[in-house]
Amino acid sequence: MIDASWTPLRLSLQVTITATLLVLATGVPLAWLLARKRFPGREALGAAAMLPLVLPPTVLGYYLLVLLGAQSPFGRWLAEIGFPLVFTWRGAVIAAAIAAFPLMVESARTGFESVDPRLEGVARTLGRSEFAIFWRVTLPLAWRSIVAGAALTFARALGDFGATLMVAGNIPGRTQTMSLYIYDLVQANRQGEANQMVLLITVLAVALLVIARRLNRRVV
Amino acid sequence: MLSIWLHKQLSTFDLSFELNVPPGVTALFGPSGAGKSMTLACIAGLAKPDAGHIALNGFTFFDSHARINLPPQRRRIGYVMQDYLLFPHLTVGENVAFGLQGLSRAQRRKTVEDMLERVGLAGYEARRPQALSGGQQQRVALARALVIQPRALLLDEPFSALDAPTRALLRHDLLSLQRSLNLPVIFITHDFGEAYLLADQLAVLAEGKLLQCGAPAEVVARPVNQTVARLTGSRNFLDGQVIARQDGHLIVRVGDVLLQAPDASARQPGDSVTLAIRSERIMLLRKDAQSSQRHNTVHGAIVDEMSDGFTCTLFLRTDDGQRLRPDIDSTYDLEIVVPVYIYERLHIAEDRRWTVILPQEAIQVL
Numbered sequence: 001m002i003d004a005s006w007t008p009l010r011l012s013l014q015v016t017i018t019a020t021l022l023v024l025a026t027g028v029p030l031a032w033l034l035a036r037k038r039f040p041g042r043e044a045l046g047a048a049a050m051l052p053l054v055l056p057p058t059v060l061g062y063y064l065l066v067l068l069g070a071q072s073p074f075g076r077w078l079a080e081i082g083f084p085l086v087f088t089w090r091g092a093v094i095a096a097a098i099a100a101f102p103l104m105v106e107s108a109r110t111g112f113e114s115v116d117p118r119l120e121g122v123a124r125t126l127g128r129s130e131f132a133i134f135w136r137v138t139l140p141l142a143w144r145s146i147v148a149g150a151a152l153t154f155a156r157a158l159g160d161f162g163a164t165l166m167v168a169g170n171i172p173g174r175t176q177t178m179s180l181y182i183y184d185l186v187q188a189n190r191q192g193e194a195n196q197m198v199l200l201i202t203v204l205a206v207a208l209l210v211i212a213r214r215l216n217r218r219v220v
Numbered sequence: 221m222l223s224i225w226l227h228k229q230l231s232t233f234d235l236s237f238e239l240n241v242p243p244g245v246t247a248l249f250g251p252s253g254a255g256k257s258m259t260l261a262c263i264a265g266l267a268k269p270d271a272g273h274i275a276l277n278g279f280t281f282f283d284s285h286a287r288i289n290l291p292p293q294r295r296r297i298g299y300v301m302q303d304y305l306l307f308p309h310l311t312v313g314e315n316v317a318f319g320l321q322g323l324s325r326a327q328r329r330k331t332v333e334d335m336l337e338r339v340g341l342a343g344y345e346a347r348r349p350q351a352l353s354g355g356q357q358q359r360v361a362l363a364r365a366l367v368i369q370p371r372a373l374l375l376d377e378p379f380s381a382l383d384a385p386t387r388a389l390l391r392h393d394l395l396s397l398q399r400s401l402n403l404p405v406i407f408i409t410h411d412f413g414e415a416y417l418l419a420d421q422l423a424v425l426a427e428g429k430l431l432q433c434g435a436p437a438e439v440v441a442r443p444v445n446q447t448v449a450r451l452t453g454s455r456n457f458l459d460g461q462v463i464a465r466q467d468g469h470l471i472v473r474v475g476d477v478l479l480q481a482p483d484a485s486a487r488q489p490g491d492s493v494t495l496a497i498r499s500e501r502i503m504l505l506r507k508d509a510q511s512s513q514r515h516n517t518v519h520g521a522i523v524d525e526m527s528d529g530f531t532c533t534l535f536l537r538t539d540d541g542q543r544l545r546p547d548i549d550s551t552y553d554l555e556i557v558v559p560v561y562i563y564e565r566l567h568i569a570e571d572r573r574w575t576v577i578l579p580q581e582a583i584q585v586l
Contacts, residue, residue, distance in 0.1 A: 126319030
């Protein structure tokens with residue numbers, strides 16, 4: 001019985017790591033855009049990125065289910081190309097990623113905004129390309145906030161319950177992550193195993209929080 | 221030659237003027253918030269004018285009519301901003317090397333080494349900017365700007381954040397550096413002494429307008445208006461009326477007194493004028509000297525004084541019947557600046573009654 005508990009943990013890590021990478025790849029560019037560029041609809045975009053933070057996870061999951069499920073053209077197309085998301089571990093990734101997305105955007109945006117734009121100005125007068133300036137000036141100066149955002153993203157994705165349940169279901173061995181597993185253990189009155197899992201998740205989450213807070217305390 | 225003609229609407233005023241900057245040092249001088257920093261940002265390409273034309277040696281950077289606006293990367297202008305803005309995550313060497321591209325590793329290291337030596341920081345490559353003093357940071361910022369072999373150099377308040385001895389040292393260094401570079405250099409300052417000391421050309425800017433531009437001594441000698449006179453250190457402004465023109469000068473009634481002033485063009489008897497009298501050029505008449513001069517001489521008593529350690533400022537109230545500012549509720553008529561050693565030699569601390577001469581060179585007709 002104890003053996004069985006490692007599958008949800010493995011699955012949780014697989015989902016959470018993939019979701020965190022996905023959020024890094026999409027959230028950091030968006031945060032940079034919001035922090036540095038002025039364009040019409042910027043405020044609306046910033047607000048939309050925050051939406052998953054205020055929506056109930058089940059509502060968020062419902063939207064995703066409608067958008068990605070077999071009822072929608074997009075969902076059907078995904079199924080046709082052999083990449084269905086609903087009721088797969090990939091669906092759990094999408095759910096966890098979107099639920100955690102605002103944390104990454106907010107943290108990275110704060111990080112980018114804390115970089116003095118005049119430093120980028122100096123770099124321009126020194127002849128460096130915008131690409132080089134991003135990689136050599138902006139990113140290195142904002143990286144603490146980005147890593148902190150990634151830690152928060154990881155913690156939030158690890159703990160997602162509602163959105164994951166709606167999109168990916170609770171299929172043992174396929175989409176049953178730790179959070180869902182703990183719920184099942186409690187339902188089945190298997191308190192001892194639930195305690196182990198809860199303790200494990202708590203330690204992990206607290207560690208991530210400590211990391212995030214350390215990084216956000218700016219040293220430079 | 222850097223030629224600047226720009227127009228830009230700012231929140232409280234319009235920045236709008238034309239200025240030519242030959243090789244040599246041009247001081248952009250004016251009070252805070254006159255648009256000086258914005259001007260440099262427009263030249264460097266970090267801000268965009270609403271209209272205008274900016275070109276260096278015939279090479280156009282910006283032209284609103286032709287829709288040209290070169291990015292800063294293609295202007296090659298060395299720009300040292302306020303606070304120096306070194307990259308805090310890079311070492312001194314990496315900061316200086318930041319603008320170097322297309323060189324081998326060895327060439328880069330050699331170039332950085334040479335440049336740091338040139339600004340007096342040989343061997344500082346591995347240091348962190350945070351570990352440097354303000355003056356050292358400024359030198360690194362200068363090295364970083366110079367290493368790209370800029371076609372012009374812009375310095376925004378380069379000395380204002382430094383302590384006095386460092387400032388004096390770096391001012392001197394900048395002068396010798398400039399002689400070896402022969403570039404157009406624009407530096408911003410709100411310190412008139414600094415502008416006078418360093419500039420070949422003094423451009424006085426206030427509220428976005430270029431009030432006057434010329435050799436510093438020329439601007440001091442012939443300010444075009446009261447604002448320039450005030451900014452360039454004139455302290456005494458006396459309202460008067462032209463009584464006559466004779467023998468190449470004006471006779472101006474100021475309060476109870478008739479003064480001879482240099483003949484400014486197009487002033488006619490009856491005109492109201494303001495005389496700016498430079499306080500450092502007013503002369504105290506020694507008690508033991510016989511003066512043949514009758515005109516521009518007034519008598520009075522020193523009613524107040526203050527000293528900055530180098531000079532003493534004396535506040536002279538002229539005697540009744542000789543008041544220069546009788547209408548104005550003022551306790552004194554003239555501010556006079558004398559060096560401390562003169563103050564001591566003449567025993568001004570004890571001897572308060574003086575006759576002073578207002579030489580024509582001290583008087584500017586506005």
